Amino acid sequence: MKQKATLKQIAKELNVSVSTVSKALSNSPEISEPTKIKVQEFAKLKNYKPNNIAVNLKSKRSKTIGVIIPNILNPFFAKVFSGIEKGANDKGYNVITCISNESLEKEIHAMEMLSNGTIDGFILSISEETQKEQEFKHFKEAMSDDLPIVMFDRISDEVTCDKVIVDDFEASKDAVNHLIKLKCKNIALVSSIDNLSVGKLRAEGYIRALVDNKYTINEDIIIRTDNPDDFDERLKKLFDTKTIDGIFALDEHASVMAMKAAIKRGIKIPEELSIIGFADGVWSRRLTPSLSTISQHGPEIGEAAAEMLIKRLEAKEGEEPDYETRTIKTELRQRESTRKL
Amino acid sequence: MKQKATLKQIAKELNVSVSTVSKALSNSPEISEPTKIKVQEFAKLKNYKPNNIAVNLKSKRSKTIGVIIPNILNPFFAKVFSGIEKGANDKGYNVITCISNESLEKEIHAMEMLSNGTIDGFILSISEETQKEQEFKHFKEAMSDDLPIVMFDRISDEVTCDKVIVDDFEASKDAVNHLIKLKCKNIALVSSIDNLSVGKLRAEGYIRALVDNKYTINEDIIIRTDNPDDFDERLKKLFDTKTIDGIFALDEHASVMAMKAAIKRGIKIPEELSIIGFADGVWSRRLTPSLSTISQHGPEIGEAAAEMLIKRLEAKEGEEPDYETRTIKTELRQRESTRKL
């Protein structure tokens, strides 16, 4: 193992001072052209790279962003993550990732682990348990410790910080309006994420669309739960006892289970039943029939979050922008599970 | 913004020296009990946390692992990643993630970005382009710069380092043997990842199983390509011109496309056609019929990689373990796309 080149070594070998080397490498005007060239060439020869940790210590910033994701296996989060990573790298920032696994404790632990100079700020989506417990102290502490947070998708109104969300309410309203335009008369709502803030918002959009179109709300064809087993059971009952010609599904699990259940009963999709669901994976396209979805533009969400955080981090003291909540537009992707207009 | 507590501040406020504070907090026997208590309580009050960057600079280690993943949307990599993250966190290490997006250039760039003290070592899977170009200089450089690498899944024999792989050859042989036991006579091989080392290994396993069972290799029912469009076209032709009663698919795309094509032609699965495919997502279970798969135990791969890297990092100078290639067993998960024996 050859050891790493440092300013000190280079300085000694060239018989100049450390600061001469430092300045020469940063092209300071204080250093003469010949010396600069000499130093720069020697540094290149030795493959000198400034030690990042020392630079961080000096500058008191790490150029690193802490990202906390509830579940990386959820393709929505994976997409957002790739957006964050891209947005950060483009500006020369690194990304340290922690997975909360929907656990409040892991979320707190991850934040503590990083709140010691390791990172300059957080981008995160709140874990399920945290939302259930309504426990937000750790977020507030980070904010007051001058570690800004950008929340995405699953946010909390109780924390004052930058946020990036999807227009869940509008998106749901649009989707249900679309089903209504397709002449669906009995539109079921199926959700297995009723514990999440986004789940509630989406449900409200459904209600609003029905009300706006003078439909009556039929609780018998609404499934809202946060328990997959409970969901599957109620879904079965729904198909056994009710006739429906439209389904609006609030999450990927609900979308797919509803579709499978319908196919099993020999219901023709989309002729007899139209389905629209929230989904971000590559799979909605590959299903038979392919699923019409609401796409949430995960990468854009991630890039927006990274951009907002970095803007704040690089703002001059006292010139930080106001806290902002940015909304990323969704898109209704019509595939085979809905009739053409 | 209240500023962070440092040793220096605490020392001043308590009228002791910086090193006293440092030692008191690390419970050194050099400090008397009363002083220790005084310092520790005051530190807790001030919510003191040692500045990680300073500690890193002093110790010349960052307790951070650099992870380079070709594509986080691929559920296999997502699973491995979650294993790495867990394995690392359990030992007090952080994980900095870069996504190479299958690009050699991004891979090199990511490694350079991190090779300056930011991380202590790498865990990575080689990008598609890198494998195609057979360009491994950047890996060798990192190794000789004392930044150990652990490669997983997509590895290169040209680089001497720790590796974690799946027994692709054995797994494929077992899967095809299983199809043969099910009395399949014409077993097609379909692959859209023939550019990857793992794709080639899996194909070899298929051949070997056929040979071992005295089957003749029929090139007409073998599709090996790395181009999805080419794949889809050849797959169509395969079903149009050949009769097959078994399919062995080397990747998720191939698995699903083959199944869709069969269903479209009204072929009964599994009665007339049995399918086994490599797949790691949650979706193989949700397909109709659900897909029998070879599961690769992604999280275990990740944990093994993290463990091997950390073991090396924490070994005493001169006592580093020999380079090792660990093989994680796969598992054949029988679902609805294969007949029961």
Place this chain on the structure above:
DNA sequence: TACAATTGCTTTAACGTTTTACGAAACTAT
């Protein structure tokens, strides 16, 4: 020629830790 300004480099301090070497006081042993 004298003085000021500029050039080109060095010295020094700093970032926040850890750690080695040292020193004063208080014991212990003879």
Place this chain on the structure above:
DNA sequence: ATAGTTTCGTAAAACGTTAAAGCAATTGTA
């Protein structure tokens, strides 16, 4: 009482970098 040892703490150096301040020697100006 004197030397030796222990106890408890401090001072200083170091990690690798940046940057402000300092200082000769050279150049410019009148």
